[in-house]
Amino acid sequence: MRTIGNILWFIFGGLLGGLAWIFAGCIWCITIVGIPFGKQFFKMARLSFMPFGASVIG
Numbered sequence: 001m002r003t004i005g006n007i008l009w010f011i012f013g014g015l016l017g018g019l020a021w022i023f024a025g026c027i028w029c030i031t032i033v034g035i036p037f038g039k040q041f042f043k044m045a046r047l048s049f050m051p052f053g054a055s056v057i058g
Contacts, residue, residue: 001052002052002053005052006050006051006052006053009050009051009052010049010050014048014049014050014051015049017048018045018046018048018049019045021041021042021044021045021048022041022042022045024038024041025037025038025039025040025041025042025045026038028041
């Protein structure tokens with residue numbers, strides 16, 4: 001069920017959401033102060049692509 005949920009999520013919005021998080025992370029990484037935020041945005045992008053059965057740690 002996790003795989004089916006991830007596939008449906010990816011098709012119906014996960015792709016756009018993940019790309020938006022990646023774009024925001026790139027924008028935040030331009031400045032030195034924003035790098036920690038940018039790294040967290042990349043973690044959220046990974047979670048946004050396949051949320052079922054995933055966790056954000058570290």
